[in-house]
Amino acid sequence: MSPSAPFNPPSPTLAGKPFVPSWTPPPVTKEKHNFAELKSIDLSLLDSEDPAVVNDLIQQVKVAIRDDGFLFLENYGVSLEQLHRQFGLAQYLYNNISEEDKQRLLFHPETGVWSGYKHPYGFKRHRGPADGIEQFNWYTPEWASPSTRVPQCLQPFMDEIEAFCTYLTQSVNRRLLTLFSRVLELPDDYLWEKVQSHGSPTGEGYFRHALFRPVQKETRDASKGIKMHGHTDFGLTTLLFSVPISCLQIWGRDEQWYYVPYRPGALVVNIGDTLEIVSGGHFKATRHRVFTPPADQLEEERLSLVLFNSSVGDLRMGPALVRMKLMVCAESPLIQREGCIEEQGVYKEFRNLTAQGKLVPTNREWREIQIATCTDPTDSVRNSVGADQVLIEGKIMHQREYMGVKVVLPV
């Protein structure tokens, strides 16, 4: 596939496919306060014949990922109609999944992967307090054996879902990694070939259909309004679709949370830990959380589609790039010239471990430990100062340690 060809999915009307009602985006909030202003990148400009246009694009990306660690991506090859069909399929899933499939495909996060169905009772296999969040997560086994691993109601649509993920990975993410490689002044395919995992429509990463249902006041009180703790994604890039229900928030440079505004059809791109480390801190892993929406959206359901792109599991990351134990090659001319940006969170921790002669976790270990030990926002025992929270300069922060790596994040 030529990386810049537009998405050309299988037909929704092929024989044997049940009718899927279309998805109607719910109304946008009237609230105007506490919204971030994000830069938007037009991915189609990467194909421009004019080198000045491409250079300007690289500069825009450089500024966006340094300033915000977050950007909107537009004109990436999927039309609004094609995107809404994928939301329609997610909506169809939650309207049609059987109780039997929910049981049979129940996730097992303690194994380090989210694979399968997440019940709306917290992020553990056993049921905790209600959180209103349902998910279905596709990893390599779901693509390889859909007849046993995917809810029956979605099986007629595997061609479309798989084509969508393949396009997002092999075209959108690949072009995005080209942009990021160019910012690091590396060959175009550097991140795609040396860091991105391959081998299925989602490589070692995963695709998610998520449904956030409105929650009772008790849940909101217990979680202090948080649906997902402040975190950074552990992989390379995360591609989220901008949605009308405003729950996603990012941590601004002024140390406040801001909602991500709705921009129809746009992709919201998160930088993951791997990219922060590989770039020697030049790229900032996006600190974000999922929070209660503004008052006029409290009773709305929120669908969210997300592709989590993962790095090769066996690699141990260092600034572009420490492969396995040895081989430190500061291959990036940008890093060679400007050095690393020492204040970044996870990058700094990985660097400190390496400086002490210790091995940093492999990418697989890094993602699996975080999934296996994920805690719930409603867990008032863990979410208290002295347990998973600390006071730093009068501010409450969430602090966890994974395999000798300390992670401190805004709550």
Ligand SMILES: O=C(O)CCC(=O)C(=O)O
């Ligand atoms: O649904 C969203 O908008 C974000 C979810 C998220 O941050 C995550 O699952 O890592």
Ligand SMILES: [Fe+2]
């Ligand atoms: Fe996330």
